[in-house]
Amino acid sequence: MLDPHRLRVFRAVVGSGSVQAAADNLGLTSSAVSQHLSALARETGLVLFQRQGRGIAATPAGLELATQTEEAMRQWDRLDSVVTDLRDGRSGRITVGYFASAGSAWMPALVKRLTFEQPDLTVDLVLTEVTSRNVTPDIDVVIDPPDGGGRAGYRRVHLASDPFVAVVPSDSELATRRSVALADLRGETWVSNDLTGSLGHRIVMSACAAAGFTPRFTVQAQEHHSAIQFVAAGVGISVMPRLAARALPPEVLRLRITDPTPVREISALVRETGRPNPAAERLLEMLLELNTHPSRRGRPGGG
Missing domain, CATH: 1.10.10.10 (Winged helix-like DNA-binding domain superfamily/Winged helix DNA-binding domain)
Structure with missing residues (x-):
């Protein structure tokens, strides 16, 4: 060995x-x-x-x-951390997977609240949408595939429906509207905000096909933060999930999309281990509460 x-x-x-x-x-x-x-x-x-x-x-x-040996050493370091936690009297550890927009929108407040309630808990966060690591999160916040496929060893709990929106320059003609039909974006220059072939990209492309056109992408930004800045610079428009378009600069506006509205479904996959996992169940409660009562976000110890 x-x-x-x-x-x-x-x-x-x-x-x-x-x-x-x-x-x-x-x-x-x-x-x-x-x-x-x-x-x-x-x-x-x-x-x-x-x-x-x-x-x-x-x-x-x-x-x-x-x-x-990279993954093996990472797991060895994790085992070292578990031993240290046990020696120092810390009560537990939870691994939480997430995708980028859920990470920025939800995870900071949730982790702050969870560790406020359980000070001895260690929370490991993993960006599972891009990682090549062989990880088995206790909870994985995911985008549901259209076919609704499951994952062995996990139960699926629906969290939210996240409609896509049009992000447009605030000085464009489109900015005078509150909503826009998807077909009305046919002639616009598009900025991608997701990897080609990814689930989010496929949802958008399927909706555009239903509206009778294929968008013309001139910039492959491949993630929403950069895409928003391209829109702010006047390069084009971008269609992204509402969750990804929460914080926008003044040069950019967000419009509802209709006829049809692309939507992604977000779920929590909860690992079934045959033994209680109070931290995972509490985090699931917080995720459900956050999506039922958005005004409660970020209140440590709040109800």
Whole structure:
């Protein structure tokens, strides 16, 4: 079995590109670092580094080992944290997955409130819509696929319907309206705010097809913060979920979309472990309450 401490030293050398730099970062001597590297090479039977000028560089095998051990070391660090929590008397830990707009709109207030109620709780947040990590969140806030597919080991709880809106420059002709038919955006220059092929992108494209056109994207911003700034600069318009268009600069306005209105459904996937998880159930209560009574957001200890 590989020694986690040696792997940590090895990864520090790969990351810093220098035995001495890794030693300085880890608070070790360069001799101790070299000994760990030699021991790891014997354990694995691999040539991990090669001479490069006056220094060393990871071999292809070394780079691959560093890549493949990333998740294992993250899990080892998590186990270290669990042991520390137990030793220090902290009562629990919860892993919460989320997507970007839910993260910025909901998570800060929810985490503040949850940890106010449960001071010994450690909350790990994971942006599950983009992560390549093999994580199993206790609660994962997700966008429902149109086919309503589930996830093994989880129960689905619907949280909210999130309609898409048109984000337009405040000095445009469109800004004189309160709502706009989707077909009326046919001739506009569009700025994307999601990855092509993503669930949100497919929802928009399907609605546009139903309205009889295909939008013309000239900027692939691929996330809503940048897309909003492109709209503010007058580059074009963007169609994004209302949750993503909460905070807008004065140069931008938000319009309701009709005929049809693209909508995404948001749910919480709650992990079923066969044992009680009070923190997860409390967070689920808060998510449901937040979407039933939006005015209560962000009040630590509030009802």
